Amino acid sequence: MLLSNNNLNQVLSSDLKQLNGYADLVNRFFESEKIPELNQITREILQTKINTRSVVINFDNSPVIWVTQLFAKLWLLAKLPGLNVVNNRIRFQQLENFEFTFVPANMNKSGFYLRENNQVLNILYFDVITQRLFFNADALAKLVNSNPGKRVSSDRLADFVKHLNQFADALLEDEFALDLNLIDYENDQKLFVDKVDVPVEVTDKLFLTATKNGFFIGALDDGFQISLDENISLFFQQQIEASGHSQWYFRVVDKKNEWSFLQVLQKFPFISNWYSQNISTLEIAYRDEIFLN
Amino acid sequence: MNKTYMQSLPASPNLNTKITNKIDYLKTVLDAINSKNYLQVYEMIDSSRFNRIVRGYQYADSNASMANLTANIQPELAQFLAPKLFEYLRVNFPFFNYKEVKLGVYEIVFGQWPAARTIGILDTIRVEFIFDQVALEKLRSNFEDGEDTLNKLQIDELKQANVALHKNADTPSNEEILKNNDQIIILEKENVLLDLERNSILETYSDFQDFIHAAQKLYGNYINSLQNQLDVAQ
Numbered sequence: 001m002l003l004s005n006n007n008l009n010q011v012l013s014s015d016l017k018q019l020n021g022y023a024d025l026v027n028r029f030f031e032s033e034k035i036p037e038l039n040q041i042t043r044e045i046l047q048t049k050i051n052t053r054s055v056v057i058n059f060d061n062s063p064v065i066w067v068t069q070l071f072a073k074l075w076l077l078a079k080l081p082g083l084n085v086v087n088n089r090i091r092f093q094q095l096e097n098f099e100f101t102f103v104p105a106n107m108n109k110s111g112f113y114l115r116e117n118n119q120v121l122n123i124l125y126f127d128v129i130t131q132r133l134f135f136n137a138d139a140l141a142k143l144v145n146s147n148p149g150k151r152v153s154s155d156r157l158a159d160f161v162k163h164l165n166q167f168a169d170a171l172l173e174d175e176f177a178l179d180l181n182l183i184d185y186e187n188d189q190k191l192f193v194d195k196v197d198v199p200v201e202v203t204d205k206l207f208l209t210a211t212k213n214g215f216f217i218g219a220l221d222d223g224f225q226i227s228l229d230e231n232i233s234l235f236f237q238q239q240i241e242a243s244g245h246s247q248w249y250f251r252v253v254d255k256k257n258e259w260s261f262l263q264v265l266q267k268f269p270f271i272s273n274w275y276s277q278n279i280s281t282l283e284i285a286y287r288d289e290i291f292l293n
Numbered sequence: 294m295n296k297t298y299m300q301s302l303p304a305s306p307n308l309n310t311k312i313t314n315k316i317d318y319l320k321t322v323l324d325a326i327n328s329k330n331y332l333q334v335y336e337m338i339d340s341s342r343f344n345r346i347v348r349g350y351q352y353a354d355s356n357a358s359m360a361n362l363t364a365n366i367q368p369e370l371a372q373f374l375a376p377k378l379f380e381y382l383r384v385n386f387p388f389f390n391y392k393e394v395k396l397g398v399y400e401i402v403f404g405q406w407p408a409a410r411t412i413g414i415l416d417t418i419r420v421e422f423i424f425d426q427v428a429l430e431k432l433r434s435n436f437e438d439g440e441d442t443l444n445k446l447q448i449d450e451l452k453q454a455n456v457a458l459h460k461n462a463d464t465p466s467n468e469e470i471l472k473n474n475d476q477i478i479i480l481e482k483e484n485v486l487l488d489l490e491r492n493s494i495l496e497t498y499s500d501f502q503d504f505i506h507a508a509q510k511l512y513g514n515y516i517n518s519l520q521n522q523l524d525v526a527q
Contacts, residue, residue, distance in 0.1 A: 204408075
């Protein structure tokens with residue numbers, strides 16, 4: 001059947017309108033210098049469905065590309081160095097042994113995991129649609145405790161953690177919900193253990209391992225303080241909940257306010273060994289509804 | 294008749310003197326406390342000991358009859374004397390901490406680490422450590438026998454039992470192994486505590502005997518330090 005001029009015109013007009021609109025979004029994406037605006041454009045791109053009848057769109061337009069591009073661009077807008085993207089694979093200068101890609105989260109979530117490819121660890125959840133950035137405590141602890149993780153110098157890890165914090169701070173401009181947990185280096189940050197009540201065997205093991213490794217562990221009224229060096233202390237304390245249970249938490253305090261629990265786990269193997277050997281008791285609370293399948 | 298008798302008898306000079314002496318004694322103690330003259334307080338509450346140990350008198354009369362007047366205020370007196378004594382102890386026995394378990398009664402806690410042992414009572418009036426002899430004996434053994442020796446046999450036996458349980462895979466042994474592990478932790482903890490105590494003492498004293506000797510001479514040394522402070526102040 002021959003198309004009438006009128007019909008052809010309508011189809012082409014509709015297709016061109018869609019393509020022009022899309023081209024405009026893409027153009028605005030690359031030109032945008034403002035985080036909330038950039039996120040909004042990305043949301044529109046991700047929600048755009050191109051349904052052309054006269055032409056076949058012949059390029060990869062997967063959401064992973066746009067999320068990767070968005071992440072890299074946000075990194076730049078936050079004035080952070082050291083991130084490279086090649087074929088949607090992300091590398092951070094400070095963690096040269098690791099390679100990351102974004103993978104879509106579960107079916108009912110609109111965000112993406114940033115996954116370390118070799119260790120298969122989803123270290124964060126990034127969702128521009130619902131404006132959420134959550135870090136995965138379990139995966140981060142495993143990452144720094146892996147063989148390549150142990151080879152990362154503490155200075156480089158400190159830089160990386162600092163950059164992630166600055167990246168998260170930048171997203172506050174667009175009212176993102178954040179869960180920094182292990183990478184939060186604020187001295188007053190309390191990292192709560194997921195479960196209540198820690199058995200005395202577990203704290204006894206902490207006492208033994210700290211002492212045997214030559215670190216001073218002091219008793220507090222509500223827990224313990226380990227002096228890791230003259231500038232850094234790890235606190236493991238409890239507060240009594242209304243239910244009568246003890247809610248334990250970690251706190252890292254240092255004079256320059258730049259040490260996170262993640263860095264402590266990487267720098268002090270006796271702590272990470274104790275933490276991982278008693279993980280069923282000590283695991284830090286995080287958004288497990290996001291990260292557990 | 295009786296009424297006249299009761300009204301007319303004056304207090305005997307002897308009774309008068311005795312009461313006056315007691316009043317003077319208590320007033321002197323009160324003045325010493327108010328002026329924070331710890332040295333004088335210690336002299337007033339046991340002059341015989343003070344004279345023997347501090348002044349070196351071979352024989353010194355007891356003032357127990359007067360000092361007994363303070364019997365009812367011992368807890369408050371102990372609490373008053375404690376902070377000044379703690380200042381001295383922080384320098385000379387820096388590894389000890391003190392926990393007031395009731396008014397004027399102080400337990401001696403060894404160290405600031407978790408599960409630190411309570412090893413006796415500090416008598417702030419007599420300026421004496423009253424050690425728990427069992428706790429002290431364990432510490433002495435650690436000095437004589439070396440690190441990690443206490444409980445070693447028991448720990449080794451439990452570890453060997455765990456190895457055997459691991460090997461015998463047919464036996465449901467997990468519960469037994471966990472029980473053994475808990476017991477090992479308890480025994481190792483005791484060893485670590487004693488090692489920490491020993492190392493702390495060695496930071497201040499050359500050996501266990503040196504430490505015990507200093508503990509036994511606490512009263513004399515402390516009173517002398519109060520005297521020295523007074524001399525410097527004057």
